Amino acid sequence: MKSSHLITISLSTLLLSACSNHVDVSPSQNSSLNAVTPNTAAEAKGGMMQKSLDSWLKEEWSPATSTKTTTAPDGTVTTTKIESDKVVTTKTAPNGTVVTTTAPVIQEPEDTTPFTLQKYVDKWKAYQENQAKMKEGQPKEPSEIDKVNSLPVIGK
Secondary structure (H helix, E strand, O other), rough: OOOHHHHHHHHHHHHHHOOOOOOOOOOHHHHHHHHHHHOOOOOOOOHHHHHHHHHHHEEEEEOOEEEEEEEEOOEEEEEEEOOEEEEEEEEEEEOOEEEEEEEEOOOOOOOOOOOOOHHHHHHHHHHHHHHHHHHHHOOOOHHHHHHHHHOOOOOO
């Protein structure tokens, strides 16, 4: 029994010492390890989602401080420039008439009230009350037992 443990320990020590021919060397510098599994950087290959995102970013997306130009079927060119505090719209008609309008950007007020469970309970209560009102006068939904009982029975 002791000899089998001694053999197992000596074999595992031999195997572990044979894996590395350099002591205190990082795995990337270990020549024995690199012979078995070379450390080559994998090429980044974009998948379908990455390619789709890249094409969308390149062709369709425009940041909030950008300029968008559209042409109507009648030849009117509309240029909209969105800035941090205003929106400038310039319409150029086919006859050369230019109309520029400026409108302020209206931002929604930020909700800084903290979330409480009472708000959730109130919303749930209002939902339940409205759900009961919506279902008034409508036929009762059949229960699972009613659905199973309405299935045809094989063998009768």
